[in-house]
Amino acid sequence: MKIMCLNGWGGRLHEELVHYVRTMSPDVLCLQEVVHSPTTRKDWLTYRDGDHVLPQRANLFRDIAEALPEHVAIFCPAAQGVLWDENEAVPSQWGLATFVRQSFPIIAQAQDFVHKSFSPHGYGDHPRSRSAHAIRIYDYARDRPVCIAHMHGLRDLNGKRDTPERLAQAHRLVDLISRVTTLGDPLVVCGDFNVEPDSGTFRVLAGLGLTDLVTTRGFESTRTSHYKKPGRFADYMLVNHAVEVLEFTVAARPEVSDHCPLILEI
DSSP states (O other), rough: OOOEEEOOOGTTHHHHHHHHHHOOOOOOEEEEEEOOOTTTTOOOEEEEEEEEEEEEEEEHHHHHEEEEEEEEEEEEEEEEEEETTTTEEEEEEEEEEEEEEEEEETEEEEEEEEOOOOBBBSSSSOOOOEEEEEEEETTTTEEEEEEEEEEOOOOOOOOOOOHHHHHHHHHHHHHHTTTOOTTTTTEEEEEEEEEEOOOOOHHHGGGOEEEHHHHTOOOOOOOOTOOOSOOOOOEEEEOOTTTOSEEEOOSSSSSSSSOOOOEEEO
């Protein structure tokens, strides 16, 4: 089974991203920063937040679903605000998505918030709402269930240091996972956590028997050349003792986002 985790960066490198996902065709894709604008057929819209102006792929969720036609596509919104088509406001949802190959039945799942709750009338004040999604699927090749969870950790404008909100976020993630997993299940937890490698988040997740693969295997960054700020870590993938890791990599090339894809084969 191949599992990929990636922050899609709102689809800013859309052509490269879609081609990469279609070519790699992971069995499970955990994708953060996904845009879903169901009322428009426009390809691109603009995000505006003061001086912060970014192009956004208007229907990145649809685009990835079309690139993976043999997958079940699940979108988990964190907020609905507006993007802009020149001077026209377009309602747009923002969150994360999970894509699961149809040959792996989803036998349990849970979607919830690790910070705040759904923001229905705008993206909200920073740090904004953040969601997570956990699934339990059946792997017929190994004749067993496997649990996979991912989240997009809150973004604090003051940086990635530990805060009470981040500690609470980690405990809410553990609670979400515990609703889906069963004792003895292989468990994979991943995402753009928006924390440093020494964060207390990992001590909380260790309570589930989880160990991070990014830092323990010597990778020095999960960011690409498109990321210009200091700090080279944001994305992590953790496994418990029941996961047999065949291969794990942080894919530096090709660049499909300002984040590197994390790819795990079990």
